Structures are given as structure tokens and as C-alpha cells.
Amino acid sequence: MLFLNKEKGVIVNEIRVRIAPSPTGYLHVGTAHTALYNWFFARKNGGKFILRIEDTDIERSTKDMVDIIIESLKWLGIDWDEGPYFQSERYDQYREAANILEKKGYLYRCYCNKEEIEERRDKLISEGKAWKYDRHCLNLTEEQKERYEREGRLFALRFKVPEGITIFSDGLHNEIKRDNSEIEDFVVVRGNGHPTYNFAVVIDDSSMHISHIMRGEDHISNTPKQILIYNALDLDVPKFIHLPLILGEDRSKLSKRKGTVAVTDYRDMGYLPNAFVNFLALLGWSPAGEKEILSREELIDHFSIEALSKRSAIFDKKKLLWINAEYIKHMDAEELYKYVKPLWKKANFDLSLFDHNTLMRVIDLIKERARLLTDFVDSGYYFFREFDNYDEKGVNKHFLNDYSVNYLTLLSGEIEKLDKYSPDVIENLYRKIVEERNISAGKLIHPTRLALTGKTVGPSLFHLMEFVGKNRTLDRIKKAIDFINREND
Numbered sequence: 001m002l003f004l005n006k007e008k009g010v011i012v013n014e015i016r017v018r019i020a021p022s023p024t025g026y027l028h029v030g031t032a033h034t035a036l037y038n039w040f041f042a043r044k045n046g047g048k049f050i051l052r053i054e055d056t057d058i059e060r061s062t063k064d065m066v067d068i069i070i071e072s073l074k075w076l077g078i079d080w081d082e083g084p085y086f087q088s089e090r091y092d093q094y095r096e097a098a099n100i101l102e103k104k105g106y107l108y109r110c111y112c113n114k115e116e117i118e119e120r121r122d123k124l125i126s127e128g129k130a131w132k133y134d135r136h137c138l139n140l141t142e143e144q145k146e147r148y149e150r151e152g153r154l155f156a157l158r159f160k161v162p163e164g165i166t167i168f169s170d171g172l173h174n175e176i177k178r179d180n181s182e183i184e185d186f187v188v189v190r191g192n193g194h195p196t197y198n199f200a201v202v203i204d205d206s207s208m209h210i211s212h213i214m215r216g217e218d219h220i221s222n223t224p225k226q227i228l229i230y231n232a233l234d235l236d237v238p239k240f241i242h243l244p245l246i247l248g249e250d251r252s253k254l255s256k257r258k259g260t261v262a263v264t265d266y267r268d269m270g271y272l273p274n275a276f277v278n279f280l281a282l283l284g285w286s287p288a289g290e291k292e293i294l295s296r297e298e299l300i301d302h303f304s305i306e307a308l309s310k311r312s313a314i315f316d317k318k319k320l321l322w323i324n325a326e327y328i329k330h331m332d333a334e335e336l337y338k339y340v341k342p343l344w345k346k347a348n349f350d351l352s353l354f355d356h357n358t359l360m361r362v363i364d365l366i367k368e369r370a371r372l373l374t375d376f377v378d379s380g381y382y383f384f385r386e387f388d389n390y391d392e393k394g395v396n397k398h399f400l401n402d403y404s405v406n407y408l409t410l411l412s413g414e415i416e417k418l419d420k421y422s423p424d425v426i427e428n429l430y431r432k433i434v435e436e437r438n439i440s441a442g443k444l445i446h447p448t449r450l451a452l453t454g455k456t457v458g459p460s461l462f463h464l465m466e467f468v469g470k471n472r473t474l475d476r477i478k479k480a481i482d483f484i485n486r487e488n489d
């Protein structure tokens with residue numbers, strides 16, 4: 001067996017870290033954050049990053065979730081050097097380790113069923129006392145054991161926690177001490193034969209030669225139990241680093257109930273993987289002072305455990321949106337097109353209306369104001385197809401007044417006469433009308449935008465008009481005039 005082949009005291013010089021998600025749900029942003037720090041650490045130090053799927057909870061683990069977790073990691077651009085290993089395929093190892101522990105006298109069979117435990121626990125709690133497993137099965141007589149066996153009871157294997165103190169030094173929290181009297185004799189193998197998390201995780205981390213375990217702070221209470229198992233099996237204990245949890249904007253733990261926590265949801269909302277990675281990286285770490293936009297290479301280069309914050313960071317959605325907008329703005333149109341094209345196709349946009357270069361110019365135009373990839377659909381459909389809806393507030397303000405029909409009619413006539421339909425020519429036309437009539441530019445611009453896009457805001461009007469083209473501009477202005485006349489009737 002692998003982990004027993006490992007000689008105690010042999011220092012594995014290589015940095016080996018892992019992420020070990022349970023496929024009982026989507027990849028949570030907290031797990032993605034932990035994965036990212038482990039990955040940075042491995043990449044920075046020429047180490048190995050390992051993916052292990054902790055699927056021993058057979059009732060709650062699904063293959064679909066495994067697929068989504070893998071898809072999410074790939075989307076984030078986090079690659080792994082080994083794995084995915086599946087705990088469900090490693091039962092032989094757990095069984096063997098359990099046998100060794102049993103032989104060494106660390107385990108005992110516990111026949112108590114859930115109801116019996118609950119009854120004893122409730123009684124104690126009602127007396128105002130604290131509960132931990134009362135070692136009911138530690139000293140069963142042979143007759144008692146035989147009776148339970150005859151009754152066909154299943155037994156769990158419990159770890160007999162020795163007296164003493166368990167101490168470990170944490171990379172972020174310094175020394176953490178736990179009196180063993182506070183730790184109950186925990187289950188390592190359940191009645192149904194499945195190993196518990198605290199047991200399987202030790203066997204795996206040891207046999208996979210994990211050097212550093214960087215994981216969420218919510219596991220601090222598990223670590224002493226795991227160390228007891230390492231010691232009982234005479235295995236080297238890896239270094240532990242417990243990361244503060246990410247909090248929601250109300251400072252409570254991020255949860256599905258209160259917001260979006262699945263990485264794939266952020267992908268579907270229109271975030272770019274690099275922007276999302278940049279944002280996650282800054283939750284609990286300031287790699288470069290004030291500088292907040294950092295490439296993956298920079299993040300890897302700056303990464304160090306010592307620089308991580310001990311305090312929880314807040315998942316600030318506004319900042320995420322800002323970072324995403326920055327990435328979009330600075331991205332090359334060709335590069336953006338890779339993300340935008342599938343969205344446009346899905347929205348049934350007729351991309352053949354434009355040649356490739358023009359498409360790139362359309363992207364460059366939209367990207368100035370876009371914050372999400374989905375904005376390329378929401379702020380871009382009017383380049384590709386006709387529409388029927390106008391923004392309601394816009395209609396009240398820019399259509400239903402005493403000038404819009406007159407000006408739109410005037411514009412239509414003037415546009416008709418234009419030979420060249422380029423942004424500067426269109427702009428000159430608007431400027432001329434504004435000056436001649438001594439009116440505010442808004443009285444021309446707002447109704448035009450609403451007529452051409454159905455919206456009150458969007459990219460530079462004269463530029464977008466070029467892409468909509470003269471004929472479609474005239475058609476849409478006519479359609480808008482008809483609409484206003486109908487509304488006014």
C-alpha cells in the first residue's frame with residue numbers, strides 16, 4: 001500500500017498541494033478560491049497540484065456534479081498535474097489502514113444506533129451538560145457483543161482518542177492547541193462500510209504525499225482528529241494553512257440561500273474567467289499594493305502564504321463587475337469574439353450581415369460600455385436584427401413630446417440625402433441642424449437612439465449608426481414615427 005511505503009521522516013522536497021471537492025453540489029466560489037491559492041502556490045514553486053474528488057457520501061454525490069466541478073475548474077483555467085482521483089475507487093486503501101489501526105488498538109466497534117445516541121445525547125443536554133460520544137461501546141463484554149451481532153446490528157469503527165493535547169502550527173494562525181478530552185471518539189468507518197471524511201482525507205493526503213494542506217478555516221476543528229490518525233499510523237504530518245472564509249456583503253457566510261455561489265453561474269452571467277480569477281485572488285490578499293488588475297502570471301509570481309490575510313474578505317459584487325468591465329475594455333476584439341460569438345449565435349443574430357472586420361469594430365464599439373459578456377447581446381441586438389420594444393421610460397421622455405415626430409421626420413429627410421454614411425458625416429449633420437435651429441442636441445440624439453436601438457443608453461450614437469446603416473436607420477426612424485403617432489392617437 002502506497003502510504004505505508006512512505007518512510008517516516010523522509011522529507012519529500014516537492015511541493016504537493018491539492019483541492020478535494022465533494023461532488024454534492026456545484027463548485028462553490030469558496031472552493032474555487034481555495035483551489036486558486038493552492039494552484040498559485042504549486043505553480044509558483046514548481047510543485048504539483050492534485051485534484052481529488054471526495055465522493056464517499058454516496059447518497060449526496062453525483063456524477064453530474066463531478067462533471068460540473070471539472071468543467072468549472074477548466075473554465076477558471078486551473079489545471080491539475082494528477083487526478084482526478086476518486087475516493088470511491090480507493091476503498092481498499094481505507095480498509096487496509098483501518099485494519100492496521102484496529103490491530104494497533106486504536107479502533108473499537110460501536111453498535112449504537114442513531115436513535116440510541118440521540119436519546120442519550122438529548123438527555124444529557126437537557127441536564128445542561130455537553131455531549132460527546134459516551135464510549136458506551138468501548139468496554140462491551142463478549143456477551144454484549146455477541147448479542148448485538150446476533151441482532152444483526154451494523155457496527156461503526158470509532159477511533160479511541162488518547163489522553164493528551166494535540167498541537168499543530170498553522171501557516172496563518174500560528175499554534176493551534178486542542179485538549180484531546182474535548183474530542184470525542186469519532187467514527188472512521190461507518191456502519192455501511194464507507195469511510196468518514198476525517199479518515200479518508202488522511203489516508204489520501206498521506207499516500208498522495210501532500211506537503212501542504214491549504215483549505216478553509218471551517219476545517220480547523222477537523223485537523224486535530226486528522227493529526228491523531230497521522231500519529232496513530234506513524235505518518236508524517238503535512239503543513240496546514242487554514243484560509244479565512246469568504247463572507248457575503250452582510251458579513252455572514254456565503255450561502256446558496258443568500259446569493260450566487262456556483263462558479264458556473266458566474267460564467268453564465270457573463271464574467272470572463274480571467275476577471276473572475278483576478279477578483280477571487282484579491283479576496284484576502286493584496287499582491288501588489290494598490291494595483292488591482294493582475295494577470296495570472298503576475299498573481300502566480302507574487303504568491304506567498306505569508307502575504308495572505310488572516311481576516312475574512314467580503315465578496316464585493318460591485319468590485320467583481322468593475323474588474324470584469326476593465327478586462328472587457330482592455331481585451332482585443334478578436335479575443336473577445338471567442339466569448340461573444342457563441343452568445344450571439346445562441347441569440348440567433350445574423351452575423352453574416354457584417355464582414356469579419358466590421359464585426360470586430362462592432363465589438364470594439366460595444367466593449368467600451370460593456371460590463372458583462374451578456375451586454376454584447378443586450379446592447380448589441382440592434383446591429384443584427386429588428387426589434388419591437390422601446391424602453392418605456394424612454395418612450396415617455398423622448399417620444400411622447402411635442403418635438404420628436406418633427407425632428408425625426410426632418411432627420412429622416414436629411415439622412416436620405418447623405419452620400420456617405422460615416423460617423424463624422426452624421427455628426428456634422430446633427431451639429432448643423434442643432435445650430436440652425438438653435439435647439440439642444442439631446443432633442444435630436446435621444447429620440448434617434450431610442451428609434452434605432454429601443455434603448456436610452458448605449459455606445460456612441462454616430463458610430464453605431466454607421467453599423468446600422470443608412471437604409472435600416474431610415475426604416476427604424478419611420479417605424480418610430482408610426483409608433484409615436486399611434487401612441488398619440
Ligand code: GLU
Pocket residue numbers: 019020021022054201214215216219
Ligand atoms: N471534501 C472536503 C470539502 O469539500 C475537503 C476538505 C479538505 O480540503 O480537507 O470541504
